[in-house]
Amino acid sequence: MQRSLQIDPEKCTACMQCELACSYQATESFNPSQSRIKVFMFHETARFVPYTCTQCAEAWCMKACPVDAIQVNAETGAKEVIDSLCVGCKVCTIACPFGTINYSQSTGKVVKCDLCGGDPECVKACPTDAITYVDADWTGLDKMRAWAAKTDSQSGAQA
Amino acid sequence: MKHVIIGAGPAGVIAAETLRAADARAEITLIGDEPEPPYSRMAIPYVLSGIIDETGTYLRKDEGYFDNLGVEVVQGRVEKVNPGKCSVTVNGGNVNYDRLLIASGSRAVKPPISGLDLPGIHHCWTLEDSRGISDLAKEGAKVVLMGAGFIGCIILESLVARGVELTVVEMGDRMVPRMMNRSAGNMIRRWCEKKGVTVFTSTRGDGVEQAGTELKVTLSNGKAINADLVVVATGVAPNIEFLEGSGVKTDTGILVDQYLESSVPGIYAAGDVAEGFDFSTGARTVQAIQPTAADHARAAALNMTGIKTPFRGSLGMNVLDTLGLVSTSFGLWNGVGGGERAEVIDEENFRYVSLEFDEDQLVGAITLGHTDHVGVLRGLIQTGTHLGAWKQRLMADPTRVMEAYLAATQV
Numbered sequence: 001m002q003r004s005l006q007i008d009p010e011k012c013t014a015c016m017q018c019e020l021a022c023s024y025q026a027t028e029s030f031n032p033s034q035s036r037i038k039v040f041m042f043h044e045t046a047r048f049v050p051y052t053c054t055q056c057a058e059a060w061c062m063k064a065c066p067v068d069a070i071q072v073n074a075e076t077g078a079k080e081v082i083d084s085l086c087v088g089c090k091v092c093t094i095a096c097p098f099g100t101i102n103y104s105q106s107t108g109k110v111v112k113c114d115l116c117g118g119d120p121e122c123v124k125a126c127p128t129d130a131i132t133y134v135d136a137d138w139t140g141l142d143k144m145r146a147w148a149a150k151t152d153s154q155s156g157a158q159a
Numbered sequence: 160m161k162h163v164i165i166g167a168g169p170a171g172v173i174a175a176e177t178l179r180a181a182d183a184r185a186e187i188t189l190i191g192d193e194p195e196p197p198y199s200r201m202a203i204p205y206v207l208s209g210i211i212d213e214t215g216t217y218l219r220k221d222e223g224y225f226d227n228l229g230v231e232v233v234q235g236r237v238e239k240v241n242p243g244k245c246s247v248t249v250n251g252g253n254v255n256y257d258r259l260l261i262a263s264g265s266r267a268v269k270p271p272i273s274g275l276d277l278p279g280i281h282h283c284w285t286l287e288d289s290r291g292i293s294d295l296a297k298e299g300a301k302v303v304l305m306g307a308g309f310i311g312c313i314i315l316e317s318l319v320a321r322g323v324e325l326t327v328v329e330m331g332d333r334m335v336p337r338m339m340n341r342s343a344g345n346m347i348r349r350w351c352e353k354k355g356v357t358v359f360t361s362t363r364g365d366g367v368e369q370a371g372t373e374l375k376v377t378l379s380n381g382k383a384i385n386a387d388l389v390v391v392a393t394g395v396a397p398n399i400e401f402l403e404g405s406g407v408k409t410d411t412g413i414l415v416d417q418y419l420e421s422s423v424p425g426i427y428a429a430g431d432v433a434e435g436f437d438f439s440t441g442a443r444t445v446q447a448i449q450p451t452a453a454d455h456a457r458a459a460a461l462n463m464t465g466i467k468t469p470f471r472g473s474l475g476m477n478v479l480d481t482l483g484l485v486s487t488s489f490g491l492w493n494g495v496g497g498g499e500r501a502e503v504i505d506e507e508n509f510r511y512v513s514l515e516f517d518e519d520q521l522v523g524a525i526t527l528g529h530t531d532h533v534g535v536l537r538g539l540i541q542t543g544t545h546l547g548a549w550k551q552r553l554m555a556d557p558t559r560v561m562e563a564y565l566a567a568t569q570v
């Protein structure tokens with residue numbers, strides 16, 4: 001059974017451990033600006049929303065890539081950027097309707113969550129279980145999936 | 160079922176893969192007229208700047224990929240389509256089809272000025288073109304780039320990476336006039352000038368002549384510039400000539416309906432050659448961008464196999480990196496009648512955001528100097544999300560797009 005990240009904003013305290021852990025795993029430095037997961041703060045309502053790629057089935061990024069540089073990891077189901085093939089054209093960054101694949105000016109490539117190969121650091125770092133790694137079937141990512149379906153120009157749908 | 164695809168660019172290849180995934184037993188023939196394995200022309204700039212070699216442009220990298228997929232790849236130029244006989248004429252013979260996909264793309268066209276047939280003048284459209292450019296665009300070489308549209312600006316980046324002395328000539332009053340408004344287009348121009356590129360806007364090339372070993376380019380502003388290489392990126396046109404007499408209706412490109420089917424039943428079109436529905440306007444247009452080619456191809460292929468897949472229209476969108484200044488544009492970036500615009504300009508730091516609203520829905524956007532989460536602009540536009548109270552917050556500060564998106568979808 002493939003697993004995916006489940007995010008529960010109710011439990012997030014904006015401690016930012018996930019961003020630190022992610023950036024360290026990805027770049028060997030504690031640099032939240034390099035993190036693939038990002039915590040957004042809604043101070044008016046005191047809500048904090050950790051946000052990253054859901055490895056959506058539509059895989060907009062992968063389908064838009066002109067050089068086959070985004071591929072599915074058969075084990076984890078993650079859509080991974082193959083750095084040696086990525087030319088840095090950024091087409092995926094405008095194709096992804098979630099905005100979860102971003103261009104890094106320091107590497108000249110795009111970066112996104114790859115589930116750390118099946119052992120996500122953000123999950124291990126989260127002290128409040130706001131981010132968990134669970135069976136893909138019950139992730140409650142439905143809101144995002146619905147969003148994905150709505151964006152699908154092939155579904156004929158428009159809100 | 161026998162499927163024939165004309166054109167082995169991204170649209171042709173993605174269609175072949177989609178056909179195979181939907182029908183394990185279909186016969187699939189992919190006909191392309193370029194000598195290289197199927198490749199992605201939008202990767203050419205990265206060959207020129209040395210990030211990849213030519214093989215890095217190949218659409219699929221595995222040896223034997225198309226054989227393994229059971230797709231017959233034929234090299235040759237289709238001369239004619241014969242709908243009465245359900246066949247195409249190629250390499251002196253006929254190939255029959257049950258369903259035909261035309262994915263023949265566009266080609267670069269020259270503006271009507273004298274001297275463009277001289278040696279040292281190249282388009283930047285094919286791998287062959289890029290070899291000609293590589294030979295001449297040596298460090299210190301004088302290069303004139305005609306056209307600072309989207310494609311021109313992408314090439315600009317690779318020419319500068321090669322260390323040439325560059326002059327850019329653009330007819331419009333700003334750079335990338337069909338993707339950037341005046342504020343953004345002029346900011347890109349200032350950025351380029353700051354990086355040492357000479358830019359003439361509202362200027363035409365009037366003619367080119369040989370001047371000793373160099374070329375002399377005469378401009379409408381009265382100046383003349385000597386060059387070792389002239390790159391012409393002033394426009395493209397769909398490859399539709401071979402359809403003459405076929406009954407397939409064309410305007411700028413091949414007119415297709417919401418199933419990507421042409422006026423002739425059983426003949427479909429996708430990608431740069433297709434004039435399909437635009438998400439924002441509902442009218443038909445040739446968008447000539449990679450994501451649209453990919454989306455068209457997938458929908459067309461499903462329809463060809465009988466899986467009815469209506470296509471609601473593709474969103475015009477572009478992302479551009481001009482010497483490190485990243486810009487994006489989406490949808491109706493120039494706004495709609497009765498709509499509202501939110502804008503922040505930071506001239507000094509080359510950062511810019513404009514959002515175009517129709518009531519509380521986002522319909523278009525431009526960004527400069529932003530690389531994070533730009534995709535949500537597409538998401539918000541294409542889902543037609545009602546922003547409610549967030550519309551006013553974005554009017555006050557358009558950089559808060561990501562929050563608006565999360566508030567509308569997650570919180």
Ligand SMILES: Cc1cc2nc3c(=O)[nH]c(=O)nc-3n(C[C@H](O)[C@H](O)[C@H](O)COP(=O)(O)OP(=O)(O)OC[C@H]3O[C@@H](n4cnc5c(N)ncnc54)[C@H](O)[C@@H]3O)c2cc1C
Pocket residue numbers: 089091165166167168169170171190191192193199200201202203204235236237238262263264265283284285310313314398401429430431432447448449450452478
């Ligand atoms: C330098 C450059 C940079 C670009 N950058 C971007 C970018 O950043 N973002 C973006 O979205 N888009 C970009 N594009 C555009 C993008 O490459 C095209 O939208 C895309 O290639 C369209 O795919 P296609 O399959 O429809 O057509 P093509 O890629 O043009 O493929 C069509 C193929 O059909 C062949 N063909 C034509 N007629 C026949 C015939 N009669 N018989 C057999 N074969 C035939 C052609 O030779 C060609 O090989 C760029 C293009 C260029 C040139």
